[in-house]
Amino acid sequence: MxxxxxxxxxxxxxxxxxxxxxxxxxxxxxxxxxxxxxxxxxxxxxxxxxxxxxxxxxxxxxxxxxxxxxxxxxxxxxxxxxxxxxxxxxxxxxxxxxxxxDGLIAAPEPPPAASDKTLIGDAIDDYLKYVKMQRKARTWLTYRYTLDTLLRASYKRKFVEDATRDDVLDFMTYCYEKGLGARTVYDKVVTVLQLFKKHGRSGLMEKGDWPKYVETIRPIYEPEEMTPMFEIATVDEADLLKFILGSGYRDQEIRYIEYVDLDFRHDLARVTAKPKWDFTPKNWEERVVPLPHALMQRLQKRKERKNARPHDLVFGNTRGNPDSEMDMVVKRLAERAGLNCGHCVTEHGNKCAEGPYCMNFFLHKFRHTFATNHLRDGVDIRTVQAWMGHRDIKSTMVYLKGIRSKDAAHKVNNGELAGLVA
Structure with a gap:
């Protein structure tokens, strides 16, 4: 040779x-x-x-x-x-x-003709690599389970370009067999359809194919829940909870806000990228949220009390790093205020009756409260959408279900029915 x-x-x-x-x-x-x-x-x-x-x-x-x-x-x-x-x-x-x-070895049987189609495994691997580079780590983990575990197990065809409506329905059935709920299956179908669309397969679902689920009203904190927590909270705990309530920030956004993001002159808070912490805002969009003047004064006092520099984290941990335990603050306050329902049991077996584990109290619920109350007070939905950082107006519209406007309440209490049911 x-x-x-x-x-x-x-x-x-x-x-x-x-x-x-x-x-x-x-x-x-x-x-x-x-x-x-x-x-x-x-x-x-x-x-x-x-x-x-x-x-x-x-x-x-x-x-x-x-x-x-x-x-x-x-x-x-x-x-x-x-x-x-x-x-x-x-x-x-x-x-x-x-x-x-050169005739030194015999020619093997010719391999099958090359195909311009993409093997489903290659399509999944390539798409997950793209997501890992472009999206948050949490998003990548969700996509990886959806595509690398669920779709890879349920898809029976060789090439991604051969996907049909039946393949999507088979995927949905497989998800249900795994015990996933309709709302979760809906989200996973969206991810699968994104993959298929990248390979030229769109319009696979008919109107009646989509999983049916009940769009629940977003839970919010009522004054009788917030007031007891604020009364027993330390100054630092109250700073955190009142900021979330007044800004509507997502949990991740709270972790990475710096004092330089607070405009004390104009009472504004900004959500900005933090390369140092490898943080980028959701949907890659920075935004500005107006805060009540009283809250800005509170944050100004916090900055002075902490002797903080402009690029210090507002709610960092004792080492000045992002705090991953923020959700426990509200749970501990709820327990100390005697607000635990006494019936919750977490997926890890922790009982609400025995500690700060009540599932009715969590940070993101303050974000729900922020949106619902602004809509209730007459702030137009497009403005609330911008403050919330929602790319799609539909994400903001879900809060309309929980609205009990002051005008509506006045009409209900002064109408004919009110007298009849008294």
């Missing part, structure tokens, strides 16, 4: 009988495509490819080797390879083709 040839010769041999191309399927602005791989001088791969004559780095996608049988116009074959084995696979295939050409 001839002596091994250098990698560059193998990948660019002029004779199509032994030429092997090392390529990678990448995502561009125009969609997914194959591009030739550009190895480093030492022969290693660092995800560099040539796109329209320019060398670019693309960590997403999968590697393939490609060759032809029968010359330039012969059949093209392509097979996926692992990144760490890609160069050796290309070298081995080139040597094999050269040996066949």
């Amino acid at each position: 001839p002596a091994p040839k250098p990698l560059g010769t193998l990948l660019n041999a002029p004779d199509y009988a032994e030429r092997v191309n090392l390529i990678k399927k990448i995502k561009t602005a125009a969609g997914w495509r194959f591009a030739p791989v550009v190895p480093e001088a030492n022969g290693r791969l660092k995800d560099r490819v040539r796109v329209n004559g320019q060398i670019e780095t693309h960590p997403e996608g999968a590697y393939y080797i490609e060759w032809r049988v029968g010359g330039r116009k012969g059949h093209r074959y392509r097979t996926p390879v692992a990144r760490e084995e890609a160069i050796d696979a290309a070298r081995h295939k080139a040597l094999e083709l050269a040996a066949i050409r």
Whole structure:
């Protein structure tokens, strides 16, 4: 057998009988495509490819080797390879083709013709790589369970481009068999359809196919719950709870707000990216929320009390780092105020009657209270949407179900029915 040839010769041999191309399927602005791989001088791969004559780095996608049988116009074959084995696979295939050409070994049975379709496993892997780079870690974990566990187990076809309505319905059935509720299944179907749409399969669901679930009224804190907690709270605890109530911030946003994000002159709080903590606002959108003047005065006193610098976290832990235990603050206050319902048992077996575990008390409920009360007080829904940081108005509209406007209450109490039911 001839002596091994250098990698560059193998990948660019002029004779199509032994030429092997090392390529990678990448995502561009125009969609997914194959591009030739550009190895480093030492022969290693660092995800560099040539796109329209320019060398670019693309960590997403999968590697393939490609060759032809029968010359330039012969059949093209392509097979996926692992990144760490890609160069050796290309070298081995080139040597094999050269040996066949020289009559040293018999030609194997021709492999099946290459398909332009994407294996479902490759589609899932590529999409999860994209999500991991572009979305929050929590989102990636949710998508990974949906696609890598649930879809991979339920999807029976070879290629993602072959997806049909029946495949989506089979996925839903599999989710229900796993004990997932209708609301959860709805969200997971949306994720699966996003994957299929990226590969040209859209419009797979009919109107009556979607999981049916009851859109519940978002729970809010009533004054008789908040007042006892505020009365027994320490100054620091009250600062935290009143800020959440007055700003409507998400739990993650509270962890990363710095004093520089507070505009004491104009009574504003900003949600901004924090590269230091690897934090980006949800939907990648920064926003501004007006705060009551009394709350801004409280935060000003907190800054003075803490002798804080502009880039210190407003609600950091004792080491000045993001506090991951904030949700326990409200649970401990509820227990100390005697507000526990006494019936809750958490998924870990903790009993509400025995400690700060009541499931009726959690930080995000203050965000619900913020939205509901502003809508109740007549703030228009588009403004509340902006303050909440909702990309879709439908996310804000769910709070309309809990509205008991003051005007409506006045009409109810002064109408004819009020006299009849007295």
